[in-house]
Amino acid sequence: MPLIAILPGDGIGPEVTSQARRVLEALGLDLQFEEAPVGGAGYLAAGKPLPDATLALAKRADAVLFGAIGDPRFDALERRLRPEAALLAIRRELGLFANLRPATLFAGLEDASALKPEVVAGLDIVIVRELTGDVYFGEKGHRTTMEGLRQGFDVMSYDEGEVERIARVGFEMAKRRKKKLCSVDKANVLETSQLWRDVVNEMSVQYPDIELTHMYVDNAAMQLVRRPTDFDVIVTGNLFGDILSDQASMCAGSIGMLPSASLSAWSGANGMYEPIHGSAPDIAGQGKANPCAAILSAAMLLRHSLVDEASALRIEAAVAAALAKGARTADLGGSLSTSAMGDAVLTELQ
Ligand SMILES: NC(=O)C1=CN([C@@H]2O[C@H](COP(=O)(O)OP(=O)(O)OC[C@H]3O[C@@H](n4cnc5c(N)ncnc54)[C@H](O)[C@@H]3O)[C@@H](O)[C@H]2O)C=CC1
Ligand SMILES: CC(C)CC(=O)C(=O)O
Ligand SMILES: [Mg+2]
Numbered sequence: 001m002p003l004i005a006i007l008p009g010d011g012i013g014p015e016v017t018s019q020a021r022r023v024l025e026a027l028g029l030d031l032q033f034e035e036a037p038v039g040g041a042g043y044l045a046a047g048k049p050l051p052d053a054t055l056a057l058a059k060r061a062d063a064v065l066f067g068a069i070g071d072p073r074f075d076a077l078e079r080r081l082r083p084e085a086a087l088l089a090i091r092r093e094l095g096l097f098a099n100l101r102p103a104t105l106f107a108g109l110e111d112a113s114a115l116k117p118e119v120v121a122g123l124d125i126v127i128v129r130e131l132t133g134d135v136y137f138g139e140k141g142h143r144t145t146m147e148g149l150r151q152g153f154d155v156m157s158y159d160e161g162e163v164e165r166i167a168r169v170g171f172e173m174a175k176r177r178k179k180k181l182c183s184v185d186k187a188n189v190l191e192t193s194q195l196w197r198d199v200v201n202e203m204s205v206q207y208p209d210i211e212l213t214h215m216y217v218d219n220a221a222m223q224l225v226r227r228p229t230d231f232d233v234i235v236t237g238n239l240f241g242d243i244l245s246d247q248a249s250m251c252a253g254s255i256g257m258l259p260s261a262s263l264s265a266w267s268g269a270n271g272m273y274e275p276i277h278g279s280a281p282d283i284a285g286q287g288k289a290n291p292c293a294a295i296l297s298a299a300m301l302l303r304h305s306l307v308d309e310a311s312a313l314r315i316e317a318a319v320a321a322a323l324a325k326g327a328r329t330a331d332l333g334g335s336l337s338t339s340a341m342g343d344a345v346l347t348e349l350q
Helices: 013-026 040-046 052-060 083-093 160-175 191-204 217-226 238-251 292-304 309-324 338-348
Strands: 003-009 032-035 063-068 098-104 124-130 140-144 150-154 180-185 211-216 233-236 261-263 271-273
Touching: 003 013, 003 040, 003 052, 013 032, 013 063, 013 292, 013 338, 040 052, 040 083, 052 083, 063 083, 063 292, 098 160, 098 238, 124 160, 124 238, 160 180, 160 191, 160 233, 180 191, 180 217, 180 238, 191 211, 211 217, 217 233, 217 238, 233 238, 261 292, 271 292, 292 309, 292 338, 309 338
Parallel strands: 003 032, 003 063, 063 271, 124 233, 180 211, 180 233
Antiparallel strands: 098 124, 098 261, 140 150, 261 271
16 A cells, blocks of 8 residues: 655645645545654754654655645754755655646636736646755855855756756656747856756757757746746756746746645656645644645645556546635635635545
8 A cells, every 4th residue: 555655844834735635535545644744843853854754754655745844933043954954855865856846727717827817828837847956955155255254155066967867857748748848047157057058958859859948047037927828848957946936836826826746757756745835934824825736736646656647637627626616715815714725625526
């Protein structure tokens, strides 16, 4: 029986993962669940954000459903003890280099988007974000300059192997979709990006059917709000993908709508599934969080780790049906609580 590790984390993490778990349980599949603390909750339980037992569970599970981490109470701790360190460590430990972030506009949410309905109608893009490299994992620290000034630094780097494996995910994803891949970088300024662009170009000869374009990240941010539906698959680095996916979420109506899959291989491997949002301390504990991103992450878990496409589609159809009938949390302009939104999805589960 597949084991699903549930790591609820902090803030709204437990609120949204509990709704995703309800939906998974309602499918009637033979699944086993085990929960463990992570982030600020991990620090409180075991003195470090990623307790050994939590990491061991994540490694032995068939898939991990992750909530969110982050708690302002711990922002002054040294970096390795902060909640966010747990998320970076788990991604690195599980080798989750490929982060798929689909941004889809569900029918009926046109009015929730920050953009005009005609600009976002039909939005269906996937951001393929590299997840275990870039400035997030480079050497970092504080030092003093020759002039005696405090200086912070974070080293950005990618080697060609790292670029090739994430670019392959981008090309393969595009092959299964509209065959358009846009690689986003900052090659006009950054050497890391120049290598990225060179490697992506070299690989493109293996994918003659894919229309490959390159775009600088500043332009990509602008085009995402100008003509978001022109994009199909975007492949980009860790930092740019983090930022652009939060931006894309508002094309789709809310950051509470975007799920993600973090994978160590193109398909079939164990992976981690989480909403793209954080712990939202401003609304935590109030039952206001939109659980759809977490619920849709559970669908991605079924699709990618358990290779159960039919169950994934059941969940996605239930979310679509609930939204089509007007179910809305506050971020979508409605008044449903987190659990009432979960109820609405459960009602539609066929
Ligand atoms: N993957 C993760 O666990 C992530 C953790 N974080 C952490 O989360 C904490 C808060 O970070 P922020 O920058 O505020 O980002 P955030 O994503 O937590 O929140 C940004 C805004 O979006 C709203 N929001 C987020 N998720 C929502 C949902 N499901 N339903 C309705 N509204 C939602 C929040 O209320 C807030 O106004 C920080 O400690 C940060 O480090 C941030 C991003 C990702
Ligand atoms: C909290 C960070 C470690 C990452 C982040 O913002 C994200 O993965 O979306
Ligand atoms: Mg982020």
